[in-house]
Amino acid sequence: MNPTELLNYGKGQLGERNLNDARILIEHCLKLKPSEFYFSKKSIKTREKNSYQKLLDKRKNGLPTAYITEETEFMGLKFFVNKNVLIPRQETEILIEEVLKLLPTSHFPLPTILDIGTGSGNIAISLAKYISDAKIIATDISKEALGVAKKNAKLNDVSDKITFLQSNLFNLLPSTFYLLPSFDLIISNPPYIKNSEIKKLQKEIQHEPKIALDGGKDGLNFYKKIVLMSRKLLKKNGFLMFEIGYHHSQKIKKMMAAAKFRNIKIVNDYSQQERVIYGQNSN
Numbered sequence: 001m002n003p004t005e006l007l008n009y010g011k012g013q014l015g016e017r018n019l020n021d022a023r024i025l026i027e028h029c030l031k032l033k034p035s036e037f038y039f040s041k042k043s044i045k046t047r048e049k050n051s052y053q054k055l056l057d058k059r060k061n062g063l064p065t066a067y068i069t070e071e072t073e074f075m076g077l078k079f080f081v082n083k084n085v086l087i088p089r090q091e092t093e094i095l096i097e098e099v100l101k102l103l104p105t106s107h108f109p110l111p112t113i114l115d116i117g118t119g120s121g122n123i124a125i126s127l128a129k130y131i132s133d134a135k136i137i138a139t140d141i142s143k144e145a146l147g148v149a150k151k152n153a154k155l156n157d158v159s160d161k162i163t164f165l166q167s168n169l170f171n172l173l174p175s176t177f178y179l180l181p182s183f184d185l186i187i188s189n190p191p192y193i194k195n196s197e198i199k200k201l202q203k204e205i206q207h208e209p210k211i212a213l214d215g216g217k218d219g220l221n222f223y224k225k226i227v228l229m230s231r232k233l234l235k236k237n238g239f240l241m242f243e244i245g246y247h248h249s250q251k252i253k254k255m256m257a258a259a260k261f262r263n264i265k266i267v268n269d270y271s272q273q274e275r276v277i278y279g280q281n282s283n
């Protein structure tokens, strides 16, 4: 059996739909680079097939592939992930792309950015990577998540540009930040699933941390708090940007307008779902 035949074997178990996962698990198991996969004539040993089978079994039980391989990609960068953090989603890349349009370095020298609920650090680290002189503070309530985020900052060589803080939203942010509104951008992909809906989600998502998903009764708990506090922390014309869930845009737009944010825009993702909302602080 060669890797291509092994892929067929994996596909037989995971189904055509999960072909990509079947391939990633082989690459992980045989330590092959994606570029080597299709050309490899390597003959698979029984021991290797058995260890592949163990990974297939985990996947069949609903464990997401990224937790099995402890790795995923976001904005073309590699991230370590484990069960303490949400697996970065491709849709979240839209936030990064919007920020890159909004903060041209010429208008915002040394932009200061606050990322709330950083999880694996994917947002903060991508911004640190793609905005050369950005200064970033990234918070999370979970010490374990911050451990993962710090590891990822190191992996991507941006540790010197990000300060990680364990904080429940803003509660441990040093008071100096309030005395002089400090941020050009506050960004967050907060938990936004209604808690009554979490149980109904597919079994893969059930493996992800509940605190990274649960947005309270209406899914909007974190938006309410972040909108109100952000006004005191953003510079005049500073941006507040969120990832948003299905059907939430109008409610969040209202909250932002009531808090006197202006130029509020909603951006769709590639599947034409409303995914991002942002506005500017009028203070």
Ligand code: GLN
Pocket (backbone or CB within 6 Å): 086, 087, 088, 089, 092, 117, 118, 119, 120, 121, 122, 123, 189, 190, 191, 211, 212, 213
């Ligand atoms: N900021 C991380 C992400 O976008 C984590 C978000 C979260 O835990 N809700 O994936």
